[in-house]
Structure formats: structure tokens, C-alpha cells
Amino acid sequence: MPPDAPLLRLEGVTKNFGKLEVLRSIDLEVTPGEVVCIIGPSGSGKSTLLRCVNQLEPTTAGKVYLEGEEITACKEREADVIRRRIGMVFQQFNLFPHKRARETGPLAPETVLGRRSAEADERGRALLERVGLSDKVDEYPERLSGGQQQRVAIARALAMDPHVMLFDEVTSALDPELVKEVLDVMRELAAEGMTMLVVTHEMGFARDVASRVVFMDEGVIVEEGPPAEVLGNPREERTKRFLGLVLAH
Amino acid sequence: MDVVVKQYFDFPFMWEHSGVVLAGFWITVQLSLWAGAFSLIWGLILALLRSLPGRWAKPVRAITIAYIDVFRGIPLLIIILLVGGSLAFISVLPRWLRIPEFFGYPEVFWYGVMAITITYGAYFAEVYRAGIDAVPRGQIEASRSLGMGRWATMRFVTLPQAIRKVLPPFLNDYTALMKDTSLVSVLGLPEAVRVGRELQSEYFNASGLILGALLFLLFTLPLARLVDRQIKKQNIRFQRAP
Numbered sequence: 001m002p003p004d005a006p007l008l009r010l011e012g013v014t015k016n017f018g019k020l021e022v023l024r025s026i027d028l029e030v031t032p033g034e035v036v037c038i039i040g041p042s043g044s045g046k047s048t049l050l051r052c053v054n055q056l057e058p059t060t061a062g063k064v065y066l067e068g069e070e071i072t073a074c075k076e077r078e079a080d081v082i083r084r085r086i087g088m089v090f091q092q093f094n095l096f097p098h099k100r101a102r103e104t105g106p107l108a109p110e111t112v113l114g115r116r117s118a119e120a121d122e123r124g125r126a127l128l129e130r131v132g133l134s135d136k137v138d139e140y141p142e143r144l145s146g147g148q149q150q151r152v153a154i155a156r157a158l159a160m161d162p163h164v165m166l167f168d169e170v171t172s173a174l175d176p177e178l179v180k181e182v183l184d185v186m187r188e189l190a191a192e193g194m195t196m197l198v199v200t201h202e203m204g205f206a207r208d209v210a211s212r213v214v215f216m217d218e219g220v221i222v223e224e225g226p227p228a229e230v231l232g233n234p235r236e237e238r239t240k241r242f243l244g245l246v247l248a249h
Numbered sequence: 250m251d252v253v254v255k256q257y258f259d260f261p262f263m264w265e266h267s268g269v270v271l272a273g274f275w276i277t278v279q280l281s282l283w284a285g286a287f288s289l290i291w292g293l294i295l296a297l298l299r300s301l302p303g304r305w306a307k308p309v310r311a312i313t314i315a316y317i318d319v320f321r322g323i324p325l326l327i328i329i330l331l332v333g334g335s336l337a338f339i340s341v342l343p344r345w346l347r348i349p350e351f352f353g354y355p356e357v358f359w360y361g362v363m364a365i366t367i368t369y370g371a372y373f374a375e376v377y378r379a380g381i382d383a384v385p386r387g388q389i390e391a392s393r394s395l396g397m398g399r400w401a402t403m404r405f406v407t408l409p410q411a412i413r414k415v416l417p418p419f420l421n422d423y424t425a426l427m428k429d430t431s432l433v434s435v436l437g438l439p440e441a442v443r444v445g446r447e448l449q450s451e452y453f454n455a456s457g458l459i460l461g462a463l464l465f466l467l468f469t470l471p472l473a474r475l476v477d478r479q480i481k482k483q484n485i486r487f488q489r490a491p
Contacts, residue, residue: 084396
């Protein structure tokens with residue numbers, strides 16, 4: 001694969017829920033190392049788009065390629081294999097309540113990659129240290145704050161050594177004072193060159209970290225470009241209106 | 250009044266016959282353990298068959314649902330009579346199945362285990378299913394997003410949580426199963442109830458049956474308390490959840 005080839009390519013991705021058109025023929029490319037922030041009003045289809053990338057939500061039409069491989073054409077088992085390279089972090093954390101922090105990361109590497117448990121354990125602990133939770137390795141999720149849970153969730157996704165990370169409004173369920181600790185981890189990841197697709201309402205994060213901002217509304221990409229342009233000087237009326245509402249408070 | 254006490258609570262009589270009643274109850278305990286274990290396994294298999302995805306598995310799901318509905322709707326006593334009274338005559342079956350004699354237990358013991366497993370497997374399948382359905386969708390999505398397949402997700406994420414959630418109903422059903430082992434007495438298995446009944450018809454005294462009942466309570470009462478404790482624990486946990 002040539003170095004500037006897209007790591008992720010979406011071609012005409014369409015998603016209908018019954019008669020409701022949530023995504024209308026979305027085209028999007030993400031090159032390695034890029035951080036793409038997707039913004040837009042609720043119901044605009046941004047989360048659905050993210051979930052179509054790793055096929056948690058099967059697409060109605062269109063194609064999704066990861067590193068040249070079409071995940072949309074795959075059988076379920078093949079899609080499972082491609083998904084190993086796509087990490088995902090959720091709004092509601094979705095940590096496994098029956099696993100301690102240190103058991104959470106190694107679970108997938110051990111079961112699907114067949115990694116030895118000592119090795120997976122060591123890597124899991126290193127990742128928890130990286131997200132600043134080396135003192136919480138023995139805790140169950142119910143004993144962790146929202147911010148801590150979300151950082152464990154990031155470590156869990158990283159344990160599979162993904163080539164791209166999807167973040168689905170990962171700070172929306174957090175108390176305001178806990179948002180920063182999660183965003184800081186994401187900033188570090190971005191600085192280390194992780195390819196990231198981030199659905200977010202954190203405009204500050206998008207401005208500072210994104211290589212590109214995508215504004216979505218009603219299932220289409222309305223506008224995309226560098227953060228300074230899209231956030232600072234938007235061309236489209238809809239973008240202006242949305243930013244006016246978001247940045248007003 | 251004395252007559253009543255003498256008929257039901259004749260302690261010297263109980264003491265005198267405690268040996269046979271205890272021996273009978275020991276068979277009850279073993280029967281409920283074997284049947285309980287098999288029912289748990291069979292119920293899990295049924296629940297997994299019922300949750301198989303996709304179109305090709307539709308007939309499997311339909312058959313499983315039919316099985317569960319039918320055997321929950323038939324009295325266990327009939328199943329016991331169908332298995333215990335007739336299995337031995339189905340000559341097409343292998344001998345080990347027609348006249349099972351594993352681990353030194355008589356064949357009526359195994360007929361009881363089979364009949365209880367057939368019925369309680371159906372009950373337990375429903376309990377498993379309730380637990381599986383109660384695991385939030387986000388858990389499955391998180392697991393799948395890590396590249397874990399359907400089976401790995403079921404095995405490592407869904408089932409461990411499901412079983413924790415349904416521990417109280419499992420214990421309830423297990424209590425019912427233990428009591429229902431008494432139905433196997435119709436096959437002549439000398440378990441607690443059978444022994445008590447034989448004493449009753451020989452001596453015209455029901456104290457042997459009462460002793461059997463007391464022995465049952467020795468097991469079922471702590472189980473009931475355990476269920477309560479478990480439910481309370483889960484409620485606390487639920488209240489703390491975000």
C-alpha cells in the first residue's frame with residue numbers, strides 16, 4: 001500500500017432505519033495519522049456513521065474499506081478479523097462489569113489473538129499506566145469514576161493494537177470536571193500518531209487536535225476542511241447556524 | 250391432641266427409624282445433585298440453541314422453543330412414568346440407555362435423573378434466556394468491536410454477566426427441583442418420601458414423613474435465605490450503577 005493511501009475509505013455509505021434515511025451516500029477518506037473530528041447536531045447521523053465503519057451497524061448500501069480491504073463485503077467471521085484493527089470507545093463506556101481493570105484489556109488479545117496471558121497481562125498493565133490508572137488495576141468498573149472508566153475503555157481498545165480508533169462522543173456522559181482527563185489521553189494518542197475518527201461536541205478539542213473537521217447534518221457531509229476553516233470561517237449556512245448555537249453558551 | 254402429636258410428631262418413632270429415613274434422604278440429595286447438574290447443562294444447551302442467529306438456524310430455534318414450551322407444560326410425574334416405566338422396553342435403544350447403571354446407582358435412579366433433566370432443562374433454559382436478554386446491548390457491541398466473534402462474546406462477556414443476574418431464579422428453580430425428586434418415588438426408588446410412606450403404611454404413623462419433611466427444610470430454608478441475600482446484593486449494586 002502506498003504511504004499516502006487512505007487507511008479508511010467510505011464510498012457512498014448509506015444507512016436506512018426502515019424508511020428513515022440516517023446516512024445518505026457518505027464519502028470519506030482518512031489517511032494514516034490523521035485525526036478527523038465529526039461534528040454536527042444530534043440526529044445528524046455522526047454516531048451511525050462511526051458504527052458503520054466497523055459494521056456494528058450493517059450498511060444499507062455503499063462500501064467501507066480498511067487498508068484496501070472491503071469490510072462491507074465480508075462474511076461475519078472475516079469482519080470479526082478486520083474489526084481487530086479498529087478500536088472503538090463508546091459514550092457509555094461499556095466496560096465489562098465482571099472484569100477488573102487489569103483483566104479488561106487482555107480479554108480480547110487472549111481470546112481472539114491467542115496471546116499468552118502473561119504477555120497480555122503485562123501489556124494491559126502498561127496501557128493502564130499510560131492512561132494514568134496504574135493505581136486502579138484491581139478495581140471493578142463500579143468502583144471507578146466515569147472518567148476513569150472511559151480511560152480503562154481506551155486502554156481496552158488499545159490492547160488490540162488497532163490501526164485506527166473510533167471515538168463515539170466519549171465525553172458526553174461525563175461530569176464536566178472529568179472531561180479533561182479523557183481528552184488529555186486522546187490528545188496524547190493523537191500526538192503519538194494514532195489515526196482517529198472522533199465524533200465529538202468538544203469544539204476546543206476539535207480545534208486543537210483535528211487535522212480535519214467534518215460537519216454533518218441530516219445524513220450528509222455538509223462541509224469539511226481544516227479546523228481553522230470549518231470552525232473559524234465556515235462557508236455553509238448550516239455550519240454557521242450550528243456553530244452559533246454550540247459556541248453561544 | 251395427643252393423637253395428633255402421636256400421629257405426626259412421634260419423636261421416639263422418628264429416632265427409631267431415623268436410619269432408613271436418613272438413608273432415603275441421602276438418595277434424595279444425590280438425585281437432586283445429579284439431576285440439577287444435568288439440567289443446568291441441558292438448559293444451557295437449549296438456551297444457546299434458541300439464541301442461534303441467522304436464517305439457517307430458524308428450524309433449530311423453532312424446535313427448541315417447541316421443546317421448552319411442551320416440557321414446561323407437561324407434569325413431571327408423567328415424564329417420570331414415561332421414562333421409568335417404558336424406556337427399558339424400547340429395544341432399539343442401546344442397553345446402557347435402556348437400563349442405565351452408572352456409578353452403582355440402580356436404573357430407577359437414572360430414570361429419575363433423565364426425567365427431571367428433560368423437564369427442568371426446559372425451565373433452566375428460560376432462566377438462562379432471561380439472563381442473556383438482560384445483558385445490555387452495549388456490552389455485546391463493546392465485545393464485538395474488539396474483534397471478538399459471536400461465540401467468544403457469548404462465552405466471555407454475555408454468559409458470565411447473565412448467570413450472575415439470574416442466580417436467584419436459578420436457586421428458586423433448584424429448590425423446586427429438589428422437592429420434585431420426591432416424584433421419582435413412584436418408580437420405587439427408596440428416597441426420603443418413599444421410605445416415609447412405607448413406614449406410614451407399615452406402622453400407621455406419619456412421623457417418618459414428617460422427619461423427611463424436616464430434612465428437606467434443612468436444605469430448602471437456607472436456599473431461600475440465600476436467594477434473598479443475593480437479590481438484596483444485586484439491588485444495592487443496581488442502585489450504585491451509573
